Amino acid sequence: MDLDAVTKQSALHAKPDGLTLQYGTAGFRTKAEHLDHVMFRMGLLAVLRSKQTKSTIGVMVTASHNPEEDNGVKLVDPLGEMLAPSWEDHATCLANAEEQDLPRVLVDIGEKAAVNLHQDAFVVIGRDTRPSSEKLSQSVIDGVTVLGGQFHDYGLLTTPQLHYMVYCRNTSGQYGKATIEGYYQKLSAAFVELTKQASCSGDDQRTLKVDCANGIGALKLREMKHYFSQGLSVQLFNDGTKGKLNHLCGADFVKSHQKPPQGIEMKSHERCCSFDGDADRIVYYYHDADGQFHLVDGDKIAALISSFLKEPLLEIGDSLSLGVVQTAYANGSSTRYLEEVMKVPVYCTKTGVKHLHHKAQEFDIGVYFEANGHGTVLFSKAAEMKIKQLAKELEEDKKRKAAKMLENVIDLFNQATGDAISDMLVIEAILALKGLTVQQWDALYTDLPNRQLKVKVADRQVISTTDAERQAVTPPGLQEAINELVKKYRLSRAFVRPSGTEDIVRVYAEADSQENADSLAYEVSLAVFQLAGGIGERPQPVNITRNLEL
Ligand code: 16G
Numbered sequence: 055m056d057l058d059a060v061t062k063q064s065a066l067h068a069k070p071d072g073l074t075l076q077y078g079t080a081g082f083r084t085k086a087e088h089l090d091h092v093m094f095r096m097g098l099l100a101v102l103r104s105k106q107t108k109s110t111i112g113v114m115v116t117a118s119h120n121p122e123e124d125n126g127v128k129l130v131d132p133l134g135e136m137l138a139p140s141w142e143d144h145a146t147c148l149a150n151a152e153e154q155d156l157p158r159v160l161v162d163i164g165e166k167a168a169v170n171l172h173q174d175a176f177v178v179i180g181r182d183t184r185p186s187s188e189k190l191s192q193s194v195i196d197g198v199t200v201l202g203g204q205f206h207d208y209g210l211l212t213t214p215q216l217h218y219m220v221y222c223r224n225t226s227g228q229y230g231k232a233t234i235e236g237y238y239q240k241l242s243a244a245f246v247e248l249t250k251q252a253s254c255s256g257d258d259q260r261t262l263k264v265d266c267a268n269g270i271g272a273l274k275l276r277e278m279k280h281y282f283s284q285g286l287s288v289q290l291f292n293d294g295t296k297g298k299l300n301h302l303c304g305a306d307f308v309k310s311h312q313k314p315p316q317g318i319e320m321k322s323h324e325r326c327c328s329f330d331g332d333a334d335r336i337v338y339y340y341h342d343a344d345g346q347f348h349l350v351d352g353d354k355i356a357a358l359i360s361s362f363l364k365e366p367l368l369e370i371g372d373s374l375s376l377g378v379v380q381t382a383y384a385n386g387s388s389t390r391y392l393e394e395v396m397k398v399p400v401y402c403t404k405t406g407v408k409h410l411h412h413k414a415q416e417f418d419i420g421v422y423f424e425a426n427g428h429g430t431v432l433f434s435k436a437a438e439m440k441i442k443q444l445a446k447e448l449e450e451d452k453k454r455k456a457a458k459m460l461e462n463v464i465d466l467f468n469q470a471t472g473d474a475i476s477d478m479l480v481i482e483a484i485l486a487l488k489g490l491t492v493q494q495w496d497a498l499y500t501d502l503p504n505r506q507l508k509v510k511v512a513d514r515q516v517i518s519t520t521d522a523e524r525q526a527v528t529p530p531g532l533q534e535a536i537n538e539l540v541k542k543y544r545l546s547r548a549f550v551r552p553s554g555t556e557d558i559v560r561v562y563a564e565a566d567s568q569e570n571a572d573s574l575a576y577e578v579s580l581a582v583f584q585l586a587g588g589i590g591e592r593p594q595p596v597n598i599t600r601n602l603e604l
């Protein structure tokens with residue numbers, strides 16, 4: 055390492071004094087103007103990680119669903135996965151080192167992680183459409199270059215597309231071609247193949263309105279839609295030509311406000327969906343004949359996909375294990391439906407894609423979705439090989455067809471990470487094959503009324519949790535208080551957890567009616583305020599303050 059060169063270059067990307075940031079649930083995220091040094095340093099870190107793993111590493115510049123003024127960065131590990139936890143710690147140390155300590159911290163990381171500095175390094179970079187992203191990705195490149203790393207800058211990409219590129223490059227192209235056309239072709243071919251078997255169900259069925267959050271999803275979907283236009287026609291809204299990124303639109307807005315985004319015309323019973331700002335989340339929704347809004351969230355996506363997969367799996371007669379992974383935010387009705395009606399095992403992990411992804415890898419076929427719309431289906435290598443073999447060998451027509459269908463499903467899911475575009479195509483294929491309307495899909499089960507609130511406390515780390523965030527361990531007495539409150543309502547459940555992305559505590563409650571869910575959420579918020587060092591205004595009942603904010 056040429057540490058003198060690092061010091062010199064770093065001075066051009068100097069860290070503001072006293073600023074400390076954490077590599078959080080999905081990387082660093084804050085106001086764009088505070089991120090230049092972080093980007094440069096993540097370029098440095100990506101080179102070390104690449105040398106250590108002898109693989110291509112990805113760096114994505116995005117702040118997902120955050121406001122346009124924010125930005126962020128995350129590193130992508132060799133198989134398209136989130137950065138390993140020990141390297142998250144290195145990332146935090148490196149980002150927070152004062153200028154004069156930077157060379158020492160770099161050397162330290164190299165030693166701790168046993169990095170062979172003579173190894174070559176290759177880094178791929180992608181960015182979203184934020185005005186700040188281009189300059190910040192140049193800072194990443196400066197970091198990569200000063201440590202002698204090679205790079206390829208893909209420019210504008212969705213986050214899942216960057217994960218895909220990393221995965222392709224580290225599997226010598228076996229997974230697909232590491233180009234944007236390669237991505238479009240792979241997914242579209244699988245979609246067209248899968249939907250061939252659908253009986254034609256009229257124009258209406260095959261049109262989908264997509265709210266692109268005024269983000270990168272719009273650019274990429276506009277390019278891609280020609281590849282699958284025979285099977286599906288998508289109409290883009292909030293395509294970035296007018297509105298502001300994530301402002302009053304996008305998956306996060308729709309999920310948290312439980313209402314349609316601005317900028318989309320919805321007629322009753324029309325199928326609509328929203329992406330988030332970097333297109334790794336998707337939720338569906340529609341208006342019924344009475345104009346009432348219905349959200350079809352990540353839990354229902356998981357239910358649709360798992361029930362669809364069960365049939366061909368049964369048909370091929372192979373005992374491949376299927377498991378569904380959720381978080382504590384999964385609606386109680388969805389868990390009950392999956393376990394009791396679908397008879398599939400359901401597991402709960404902590405919030406954050408990396409936790410779900412990790413658990414899903416334990417199954418031959420792991421379906422994972424957060425209620426907020428992050429998710430995908432992972433097929434183990436063994437399951438994939440088995441299915442591909444059966445698709446070739448099986449004599450009986452029906453069985454071979456089932457295996458072929460599964461083969462297309464494997465190709466259609468972005469196996470590297472949750473992907474709004476890939477998930478959208480899978481959902482559209484399933485609806486077409488099953489001849490389901492969005493209402494029929496929504497009617498798989500009825501969501502329990504629920505409410506989310508946030509509480510400000512002096513130090514949110516005083517709350518620690520266990521049992522996949524469903525139980526509070528500290529502060530003392532908090533879980534007991536929650537237990538007592540939950541007992542007062544029917545079909546109720548509540549939990550609290552410190553947010554990984556904001557300086558607040560999140561409260562979730564569900565119950566048999568909206569009124570009861572609101573009331574339970576309020577009471578739990580009060581308990582948090584009293585027992586966990588609340589600051590500012592005391593929580594108010596939901597119906598008085600109309601506090602529908604999350
Ligand atoms: C991040 C996570 C998301 C999680 C959310 C929770 C990734 C790619 N994203 O956006 O999965 O649901 O954080 O935020 O892992 P919270 O901790 O503030 O509730």
Ligand code: MG
Nearest residue numbers: 118330332334
């Ligand atoms: Mg996102």
